[in-house]
Amino acid sequence: EVQLVESGGGLVQPGGSLRLSCAASGFTVSSNYMNWVRQAPGKGLEWVSILYSGGNTYYADSVKGRFTISRDNSKNTVYLQMNSVRAEDTAVYYCARKQDFYRNHDAFDIWGQGTMVTVSS
Amino acid sequence: DIQMTQSPFSLSASVGDRVTITCRASQSITQYLNWYQQKAGKAPKLLIYAASTLHTGVPSRFSGSGSGTDFTLTISSLQSEDFATYYCQQSYSTPFTFGPGTKVDIK
Numbered sequence A: 001e002v003q004l005v006e007s008g009g010g011l012v013q014p015g016g017s018l019r020l021s022c023a024a025s026g027f028t029v030s031s032n033y034m035n036w037v038r039q040a041p042g043k044g045l046e047w048v049s050i051l052y053s054g055g056n057t058y059y060a061d062s063v064k065g066r067f068t069i070s071r072d073n074s075k076n077t078v079y080l081q082m083n084s085v086r087a088e089d090t091a092v093y094y095c096a097r098k099q100d101f102y103r104n105h106d107a108f109d110i111w112g113q114g115t116m117v118t119v120s121s
Numbered sequence B: 001d002i003q004m005t006q007s008p009f010s011l012s013a014s015v016g017d018r019v020t021i022t023c024r025a026s027q028s029i030t031q032y033l034n035w036y037q038q039k040a041g042k043a044p045k046l047l048i049y050a051a052s053t054l055h056t057g058v059p060s061r062f063s064g065s066g067s068g069t070d071f072t073l074t075i076s077s078l079q080s081e082d083f084a085t086y087y088c089q090q091s092y093s094t095p096f097t098f099g100p101g102t103k104v105d106i107k
Helices: none
Strands: A003-007 A010-012 A018-025 A033-039 A045-051 A057-059 A067-072 A077-082 A091-102 A105-111 A115-119 B004-007 B010-013 B019-025 B033-038 B045-049 B062-067 B070-075 B084-090 B102-106
Touching (some): A003 A105, A018 A033, A018 A091, A033 A067, A045 A067, A045 A091, A045 B084, A057 A067, A105 B045, B004 B084, B010 B019, B019 B033, B019 B102, B033 B062
Parallel strands (some): B010 B102
Antiparallel strands (some): A018 A077, A045 A057, A067 A077, B004 B019, B033 B045, B084 B102
């Protein structure tokens, strides 16, 4: 079965760090475009970061310089290292695969269940 | 960055109604436009990609159209399981921005 399972969320103090994990099954993360998308309580969806199969990474301006996306091919797992967190980083964080359907028309086709991150003192 | 807007913000409808949601991009994204459905407490689900292509397993009552800057999502006959929030999202360039969402609830 193709699925993504996130873990690692929790309560963290402002300025602290947290690492989220996203374990994939049924496909290989290194061959796919893996993303993090977040949703603040009661708010809409915000794309956070992408890790391309070739290794290139991109970030939303709101997290650039603070968050790092990476993967461990041996564990078929993607990570989001969150440093210098702020109250506005409080959200459910989803891991999502971006599938290239044809001619670069791609979309987030597989999503995890999400993991909650709360930044508060 | 490309900004995405949606209208209406929310709507109330009855089972069997035809529902149309509009999405607009701040610049041309040709047909790099996707639609998602999200139910409360759940992860989003992909409905439509490339503006008009139905994702595998999505009922045919859902359809999408548009190109350039203006797009629509139509539900031809609303079913009880369709009450949810719908988001458009551009895949033209990073950051891959989403619209603010349209909540569809029961009249």
